[in-house]
Structure formats: C-alpha cells, structure tokens
Amino acid sequence: MSDNLLEIKDLSRIFDISKPWLNRLIEREDRRLLRAVNDVSLNIKRGETFALVGESGSGKSTIAKVIVGLLAASSGEIRFDGVNLAEQSPTAMRNIRRRYQMIFQDPFASLNPRWRVRDIIAEPLRKFGMGDMEGSSQKRVDELLELVGLSAKDGSKFPHEFSGGQRQRIAIARVLSSKPEFIVCDEPTSALDVSVQAQILNLMRDLQDDFGLTYLFISHDLSVVRHMANRIGVLYLGRLVEVSDSKEMFRNPRHPYTQMLLEAVPDLDMTGRTRVKAAGEIPNPITPPSGCTFHPRCPLADAHCKANIPPVVESDLGAVACFKAT
Known part of the structure; x- marks a missing residue:
C-alpha cells in the first residue's frame, strides 16, 4: 500500500471562453482560452x-x-489509492466515489433549502446504497448530527432555521455519512464569523483524528492554514510554485511569491520586523506573462526569468519553481 492516497500528475484545466463561432468570424477574432490549471503535480499522504x-x-x-x-x-x-480515475467504469467509479467527498465554501448554497436536514444527510446513504430511511439510515443520521455538535431533533428542521456555522456542521455531517477517507475542503470557513471559524476548524481536526481522514484544505487565509496543514502547496496563476512542510514554509519561504504572501499576514506579535508591501495584482490568466508568470511582480526577476518557465526542482526542503529560490 502506497503512502499516497491521492496522486496528481501534470493536471491541466482549460476553459474555452471564446465568443460564438459566427461572432468570431464576423469580428475576425481568434478563440480565447483560459488555462486555469497548468501542469500541476502533487501527492497527498x-x-x-x-x-x-x-x-x-x-x-x-x-x-x-x-x-x-x-x-x-x-x-x-488523477490517481486515488493507486487507481487511475479516468480509466474506471461507471460501476467502479460509484464505489470509489463514496470514498471521497467535498465540503463547499457556502454552507447555505450547498444545502437543498426544500429538504429537511435528515433527508440532506441521508442522501449519500441512499445514493451509495448504504441503508434505508426507516432503519439504519435514520439511526446513522441521528449519530452524525450529535457527532458534529447538533441534536438529533434538528433533523426535522430546514437549513434556513440554522446559523451559518450550524449549516456548515450539517454539511460536514452529510459528508461523513458515506464514511469517506478523503475530504476536499474548499474554503470551508471563509463565509463564517471568526469565532465560528475556530469551532469548525477544531471540529474538523477532531474528526480527522477520530476517523483517520485525509484533507485537501483550500484557503487564502494563511493563519487558518498554519493551524490546519501538515504540508502546503502555493499556487500562482494555475501553476504550483512551491510545496513544503508547513512549519518549514512559515519559517523559511523559498519562492518570492510565498514570501510576499507571508509578508501580508498581520504581525500580531508585534516583532517589529521589516515589512515588504505586496506589489501589483495577479495578471489576466487569458493573456499570462511570458516566462515565469510571477516576474512582473517579483523584485528578483531578470531577463532570464522573463523568457523562461522555471521547472519544479525538488529537494529535502520541498519543491520550488524559481530560478532565484534560496
């Protein structure tokens, strides 16, 4: 058995945002492609x-x-537990799909407002044939509600009767109902108040310890990432520019973009260290810069950076894609 539960190799996703064919023909315009993800490779243990x-x-x-x-x-x-997902039949994918789930950013938009909470949480059980509503499913729903800090009686309510933090607890209960091994968390606390964020994050850590879960945690809040992550990958304009152990990255960021992100974190300890103001904005992904896409904002960039794409170089410290990495 491999230590890696998820393996991604050279993943790209391109969106065609062109005008309709006839409009392009009349206006003499070329197709417009947006490369949202560009040759990303990573492993999650x-x-x-x-x-x-x-x-x-x-x-x-x-x-x-x-x-x-x-x-x-x-x-x-994309390989999950050694299996290439693109090569699987619909029947095989149904069995694999139960093993990974996703928590979305907006807990209200991700819950069906017309369904009662017990039906929302039980839906994965019905989908994957793991129980019936009259027996085992109802018992499982009650257990999950109490597991995430709610009451079994809350199953008869609708999503609008809960606060944002409670709705996210319901979303977590729904995710857990199919007994997954891997959970993708897409900014699960960004829509919540700060005090509620801490409660949800602590709940997620407790669940990870109790059930041996593996998380892909997506966030723009580095203080949250520092609290949650074992390893961190830094993305810039669709490319992975640095991967490192969490403690090592906060202690010694190697890529200039990572350094810029960390400089933007408030110095709550008031150490008096010199601050470097973040420069510029992320470029238009439809017409990205040549060479290293970070070079228009990088204080270390030279002509070589502007003309060439830096390869990802791995070492004992992690992986970094930068000609000037320390």
Whole structure:
C-alpha cells in the first residue's frame, strides 16, 4: 500500500471562453482560452492535511472540482489509492466515489433549502446504497448530527432555521455519512464569523483524528492554514510554485511569491520586523506573462526569468519553481 492516497500528475484545466463561432468570424477574432490549471503535480499522504493557498484566480477551487469530478480535466492524471480515475467504469467509479467527498465554501448554497436536514444527510446513504430511511439510515443520521455538535431533533428542521456555522456542521455531517477517507475542503470557513471559524476548524481536526481522514484544505487565509496543514502547496496563476512542510514554509519561504504572501499576514506579535508591501495584482490568466508568470511582480526577476518557465526542482526542503529560490 502506497503512502499516497491521492496522486496528481501534470493536471491541466482549460476553459474555452471564446465568443460564438459566427461572432468570431464576423469580428475576425481568434478563440480565447483560459488555462486555469497548468501542469500541476502533487501527492497527498494518508492521514495528512495538504493545503493549497494562493490569491483569488490562482486555480485552487478548479483543482478541487476536477478532483471530485465536478469538472473534467483537460489533460493529466488523477490517481486515488493507486487507481487511475479516468480509466474506471461507471460501476467502479460509484464505489470509489463514496470514498471521497467535498465540503463547499457556502454552507447555505450547498444545502437543498426544500429538504429537511435528515433527508440532506441521508442522501449519500441512499445514493451509495448504504441503508434505508426507516432503519439504519435514520439511526446513522441521528449519530452524525450529535457527532458534529447538533441534536438529533434538528433533523426535522430546514437549513434556513440554522446559523451559518450550524449549516456548515450539517454539511460536514452529510459528508461523513458515506464514511469517506478523503475530504476536499474548499474554503470551508471563509463565509463564517471568526469565532465560528475556530469551532469548525477544531471540529474538523477532531474528526480527522477520530476517523483517520485525509484533507485537501483550500484557503487564502494563511493563519487558518498554519493551524490546519501538515504540508502546503502555493499556487500562482494555475501553476504550483512551491510545496513544503508547513512549519518549514512559515519559517523559511523559498519562492518570492510565498514570501510576499507571508509578508501580508498581520504581525500580531508585534516583532517589529521589516515589512515588504505586496506589489501589483495577479495578471489576466487569458493573456499570462511570458516566462515565469510571477516576474512582473517579483523584485528578483531578470531577463532570464522573463523568457523562461522555471521547472519544479525538488529537494529535502520541498519543491520550488524559481530560478532565484534560496
């Protein structure tokens, strides 16, 4: 058995955002392609929390949706527990699909407002043939509600009768109902108040310890990532620019973009260290810069960076894609 539960190799996702064919013909325009994810490769070990961070538009949520099958990959390979997902039959995928689930960013939008909570949580049980509503499923729903800090009586209510934090607990209970091994968490606390965020994050850590779960945790909040992640991958304009152990990355970031992200974190300890203001904005992904796409914002960039794409170089410290990495 491999230590890696999920393996991604050279994953890309391209969106065709062109105008209709006739409009392009009349206006003499070429097709417009948006490369949201560009040749990303990473491994996630069993039982760990791997975090993906980066600015809005870096491709984090697109990767999450491709992994769980909400979007198709344009190219590349995804292996779950050694199995290539693209080569599986619908019947085999049904069995594999039960083993990984996703927690979405907005807990209200991800819950059917017309269904009672017990039906929402029991839906994966029915989908995967794991119980019936009159017997084992009802008992399982009650157990899950209490597991996430709610009451079994809450099963008769509708989503609008709960607060944002409680709705996210319901979403977590629904995810757990199929007994998954791997959970993709797409900014699961960004829509919640800070005090509620801490409660949900602690709940997720407790569940991970209790059930041996593996998380892909997507966030733009580095303070949350520091609390949750064992390893961190940094995305910039669809490319993975650095992967490192969490403690090592916060102690010694190697890529200039990672350094810029960490400089943006408030210095709550008031250490008095010199701050470097984040420069520029993420470029248009439709017309990305040549060479290293970070070079327009990088204080270390030179002519070589502008003309060439840096390869991902692995070492004992992790992996980094930068000609100037320390």
